[in-house]
Amino acid sequence: MNTIQGTAAGSTRPANSVRVVIVDDHAIFRSGLKADLDSSIQVVGEAATVEQAIAVIAQQRPDVVLLDVHLPGGLGGGGREVIAGSAPLLSTTRFLALSVSDAAEDVVAVIRAGARGYVTKTISGAEITDAVFRVAGGDAVFSPRLAGFVLDAFGTAPADIADDELDRLSARELEVMRLIARGYSYKEVAKELFISIKTVETHVSAVLRKLQLSSRHELTKWAAERRLL
Template identity: 65%
Template sequence: MSDQEAQGTAETGSRPVRVFLVDDHALFRTGVRAELDHAADTVQVVGEAGSVDEAVAGIGHYRPDVVLLDVHMPDGGGAEVLRRVRPTLPEVVFLALSVSDAAEDVIAVIRAGARGYVTKTISGRELAEAVCRVAEGDAVFSPRLAGFVLDAFADRPGAAPIRDPELDLLTPRERDVLRLLARGYAYKEIASELFISVKTVETHVSSVLRKTQLSNRYELSRWASDRRLV
């Protein structure tokens, strides 16, 4: 490592990781803040929110390094926060912190762009370490949850499939059309690639828009990218 690189690393490590808390239970947020205060030399809580709208506004204002994100909230949950924040603030890292250890919840939030997923049984010290690790680029999971992610994304023979309820609404042909659409293909090019008519492509796109409740090609492309279809 050069002297300049070493200096840059030292400067990066000289300040605590700035954290924003998102959870709809104020008492839980208070507890997490208190736990992380014990690691104030490495982690600093800069703000918190109890709803999706508050989270989107707060993250945009504070520009934290890491967002600790609850998965289930009444107005949309962690995946909705990710969907609204990541396109404009791609540098912000998200770590899911949830009481749920269900495979569907883990995969949904990872597909949406979270860098890791830990459960609320984690200790304060372990949570501070997890925050620092994702800030440095690592992926962090509570022990049994990592297997869900490997099964979902590694396509290992014999791996138990992880279901995505939204993705499961689409037919195989609709997924093919969506994948090419997200890659930037025009309708005529999709028709040629899949040996179908342009009219059939339009019909499939309309069906996908209806099933996903999205309104345009840009939103479909982002939706497909979040689910690793591209």
């Protein structure tokens, strides 16, 4: 596919194949996604509800879970509840959120629950394969839209020294987020800022950590207020 966003070159692909569980309540989407994924990705299980997902994940202990944000079952918490239910496995199993939803509170909720990234369902097979490898390698995956969310939530002014470190993005992190929001791949971000891809990944992971840990009340308020985008 010629629309790959040049990310493949920068990813750290493990030699062995990656074991994946797909959690989505639409069978058509699951089978489509399975067909789209690279052959080096082994789909070891599927689930359509919160309960099924928690059971399958506990049983299979996959490397990566592709997790729909909206799921039936459980207490109505959807993807967030699956992550919470699989908390003991979080060190070995990583979650990548998939969503058709534009609603910020949905996305931010799964990220804060512990997902390592968020991509939209319209993403191509090659891109999602790359994202899976990236998440399996311990990196964070940000779509332009998630980067936009982050910039909106943390504000676009760089951190003051007086601020709590978790509540603001550093100037460098802001630059990285801005470029990702503009549609740059990690490789292009690295080139633009004259830093290594590894450094870009470090910055993105740091932003993810802040997004997950920050108690900045604006963040939660913002997430609740924004229905759109």
